[in-house]
Amino acid sequence: MADPLITLDGVTRRFDMPRRFGQPALSMLAVDGVSVRIARGEVVGVVGESGCGKSTLARLVLRLIEPSAGTVTFDGTDLTDLSADKMRLARRRMSMVFQDPYSSLDPRYTLEDVLSEPFRAQGLKVPPGRIDELLTAVGLSNRLAHAYPHQLSGGQRQRVGIARALALSPEFMVLDEPTASLDVSIQAQIIDLLLRLAGERSLTYLFISHDLGLVSYFCDRILVMYFGRIVEVLPGPKAVPRHPYTRALMDSSFVPDPAARRTLVPITGEPPSVHTPPPGCAFAARCIRASDSCRTTRPPLAETPDGAAVACHHPIA
Amino acid sequence: MIDRSLSVLKVALGSFKGRVAAAWLLVVIVAAVFAPLLTPYAYDLQTLSQAFQPPSASHWLGTDEFGRDLMTRLMYGARTSLSVSVVAIGLSVSLGLVFGAIAGYFGGRVDRAITVVVDLTWSFPEILLALILVAIIGPGVTGTLLAIGVAYLAQFTRLARGQIMSLRSETFVEAARSLGASDSFILAHHLIPNTLAPVLVTAMLATGDAIILEATLGFFGLGAQPPTPSWGGMMSSGTAQLFRAPGIILFPGLAVALTVIAINIFGDALVAAMDVRSRERKA
Numbered sequence: 001m002a003d004p005l006i007t008l009d010g011v012t013r014r015f016d017m018p019r020r021f022g023q024p025a026l027s028m029l030a031v032d033g034v035s036v037r038i039a040r041g042e043v044v045g046v047v048g049e050s051g052c053g054k055s056t057l058a059r060l061v062l063r064l065i066e067p068s069a070g071t072v073t074f075d076g077t078d079l080t081d082l083s084a085d086k087m088r089l090a091r092r093r094m095s096m097v098f099q100d101p102y103s104s105l106d107p108r109y110t111l112e113d114v115l116s117e118p119f120r121a122q123g124l125k126v127p128p129g130r131i132d133e134l135l136t137a138v139g140l141s142n143r144l145a146h147a148y149p150h151q152l153s154g155g156q157r158q159r160v161g162i163a164r165a166l167a168l169s170p171e172f173m174v175l176d177e178p179t180a181s182l183d184v185s186i187q188a189q190i191i192d193l194l195l196r197l198a199g200e201r202s203l204t205y206l207f208i209s210h211d212l213g214l215v216s217y218f219c220d221r222i223l224v225m226y227f228g229r230i231v232e233v234l235p236g237p238k239a240v241p242r243h244p245y246t247r248a249l250m251d252s253s254f255v256p257d258p259a260a261r262r263t264l265v266p267i268t269g270e271p272p273s274v275h276t277p278p279p280g281c282a283f284a285a286r287c288i289r290a291s292d293s294c295r296t297t298r299p300p301l302a303e304t305p306d307g308a309a310v311a312c313h314h315p316i317a
Numbered sequence: 318m319i320d321r322s323l324s325v326l327k328v329a330l331g332s333f334k335g336r337v338a339a340a341w342l343l344v345v346i347v348a349a350v351f352a353p354l355l356t357p358y359a360y361d362l363q364t365l366s367q368a369f370q371p372p373s374a375s376h377w378l379g380t381d382e383f384g385r386d387l388m389t390r391l392m393y394g395a396r397t398s399l400s401v402s403v404v405a406i407g408l409s410v411s412l413g414l415v416f417g418a419i420a421g422y423f424g425g426r427v428d429r430a431i432t433v434v435v436d437l438t439w440s441f442p443e444i445l446l447a448l449i450l451v452a453i454i455g456p457g458v459t460g461t462l463l464a465i466g467v468a469y470l471a472q473f474t475r476l477a478r479g480q481i482m483s484l485r486s487e488t489f490v491e492a493a494r495s496l497g498a499s500d501s502f503i504l505a506h507h508l509i510p511n512t513l514a515p516v517l518v519t520a521m522l523a524t525g526d527a528i529i530l531e532a533t534l535g536f537f538g539l540g541a542q543p544p545t546p547s548w549g550g551m552m553s554s555g556t557a558q559l560f561r562a563p564g565i566i567l568f569p570g571l572a573v574a575l576t577v578i579a580i581n582i583f584g585d586a587l588v589a590a591m592d593v594r595s596r597e598r599k600a
Contacts, residue, residue, distance in 0.1 A: 091497035104488040106507055121498035
């Protein structure tokens with residue numbers, strides 16, 4: 001990867017908890033030392049269960065949240081020390097699609113208002129015909145330009161969210177579980193649309209999801225997150241997971257094929273307390289392969305030549 | 318925006334109650350604005366020979382103890398009452414929006430400082446706060462106006478702050494920021510407009526309360542000073558003549574009551590009409 005579009009280097013975010021009287025100050029590491037490089041045109045998936053820090057990571061990449069440590073480099077520019085004005089300009093090249101298509105649109109805005117907002121926020125004029133073009137690009141009729149969000153279905157609203165993210169012709173988009181609040185049938189349409197747009201406009205995606213099955217369907221590379229860290233990098237959709245956590249994620253997901261019916265193996269137990277992280281591997285307490293060394297020493301993320309990486313003392317061979 | 322206000326008004330006028338209330342408010346406003354054109358008498362012209370006249374063709378509501386036409390004084394009184402309460406509430410709405418928006422959006426120390434002051438004034442009843450303020454500023458139109466404005470400031474600051482705080486965590490605000498919108502852009506284009514509807518409705522209802530408060534201050538002799546008529550001041554002078562000429566106290570009292578009831582009914586109709594969601598679904 002000679003010229004990555006995005007480089008995260010040791011990105012860390014610590015949240016301080018509100019202090020309660022008579023108790024020590026608590027903080028939690030939502031994202032802990034994440035380093036990733038994303039090439040132009042690549043579709044990178046991030047999976048993990050809720051609370052693993054994937055949404056925080058999404059916001060750190062776009063500097064919607066400031067990192068406590070580490071840097072985010074976009075096309076050679078370190079975003080973390082850009083001035084407000086320079087950052088505004090940089091935002092023309094990146095955008096985000098949000099999970100909840102209901103609260104992501106201002107109820108007082110017509111679709112035309114929603115789609116002109118990116119230009120107005122940047123102090124630009126809306127190019128003539130651009131609104132129609134954006135609506136068409138996401139498969140919405142331009143007669144909807146004067147409709148309000150509450151007149152649309154969830155799937156239509158998410159299309160509006162995608163159109164808004166496309167408005168300034170960005171190169172990079174963060175998709176934060178864009179299909180998680182939609183019906184399964186609509187999910188497929190939205191994924192299709194996103195893939196088509198990525199092809200047509202040579203976009204680079206960071207796709208956040210809790211659904212390993214969905215992500216492995218179309219992502220070029222998959223990062224598996226657990227407890228704020230990347231525990232495994234799968235170099236392709238067909239790559240066989242080697243980390244026991246990834247394995248367990250696969251085994252605990254449903255496969256919609258009666259012929260492939262099998263016993264589901266749920267992951268037992270809970271992630272450790274965010275305030276008192278264990279010294280060793282965060283997954284050790286729930287892992288069947290865990291040994292004593294797992295509980296005392298944290299395994300580093302070890303890369304293999306094929307681009308895969310796994311942070312485990314006893315990876316599955 | 319204008320289309321929208323018009324259609325809200327149309328829906329609010331759709332109910333019988335809403336129409337009656339609006340009609341009364343219109344009558345009071347027209348009477349207040351065009352008082353000099355609508356009546357042949359001057360509000361301060363004393364004709365002692367005509368004192369305590371009962372209602373008649375020449376004096377529709379009779380005359381007071383100085384022989385002044387009650388109808389005329391009631392119309393000029395509406396001027397004082399309405400303008401003082403509307404301007405006072407306008408003052409608390411605009412200041413409340415600014416303070417509330419600052420406290421709610423930026424949080425932290427600014428928020429705590431504003432909240433402490435607001436909670437302090439909130440813990441006094443409005444009438445007590447207004448009395449204290451009039452005592453400091455001095456009686457008269459300006460005094461009552463400022464007193465009422467400050468008395469209701471806490472209510473609007475709290476309302477705006479709460480609205481802004483809940484809106485601030487909405488995803489569309491984060492979306493705007495991800496597109497490069499500045500704090501002032503987000504405040505002006507998302508937070509304030511979404512706060513405006515509930516604030517305006519509350520303002521409408523608070524205007525009713527402010528009319529009562531203005532009348533109360535007038536009744537205590539702290540409002541507009543004679544001979545300028547105000548509804549509260551008229552009632553105050555009427556107490557001495559309660560049995561001889563009950564109309565002197567009764568008519569301004571009725572004017573206050575009817576106007577406040579009309580404002581409340583019309584305010585309720587506006588609340589119902591302003592809910593965009595319910596309206597569009599019907600259309």
